[in-house]
Amino acid sequence: MLQALMPNICSHSLVIPEIRFSAEKTLTIKAGENIKLSCNISGRPVPQVTWYKDGKELDKMLVDITTVIGSSSLFIRDADRENRGVYTIEAKNSSGTKKEDVLTFTITVIVFGRPSPPSGPFEISGVTSESCVLTWSEPTDDGGTDITNYIVEKRESGQTSWQVVNSSVKRPTIKVTHLTKYMEYTFRVCAENKFGVSKPIESEAIVAEHPFSKWN
Structure with missing residues (x-):
């Protein structure tokens, strides 16, 4: 009789982790916007959670x-753009049925933005008293x-402002004309995509003369 009155001691069943994301598996944003990834996690015992980016554990001091x-x-x-990549959340616990049960969920984050500056070397050739040819390389990151x-812009010696030479150059080269003889020039080039304009790459100074000589 006494045994019948003793309370039953029930142990909670062990449950492997489960991750539930409400978002799609691809997140696309523009540079300057926020990234927010959130999910519900269940399991017993309470799962240990770790976030990764491109296979490396994320530093909680940076995100x-x-x-x-x-x-x-x-x-x-x-x-x-540095924040684009593949993000993975890992939840794991000890289920009792296996030594360790691990569940992961992966989401790809795409960040569009303006390109990086055009790549060097920034070469100047064919210099005469009236013209020169500028050549550079495409940006390493197109955004x-x-x-x-x-x-393409130019700046004359002694001036602080830049003058636009051509704002619609399609290839990474251009012949600049209408230079003033014996004038010192510096050139710079920016790349543009539909999200904005890159920072510039700047040339060395040259003097418009023939034969060409560097300004010392």
């Missing part, structure tokens, strides 16, 4: 990761979309 019982989220403010054009 905002918040994990509480039942959920985890990752937040990056003002994202740039995630095609380069639409290059913007």
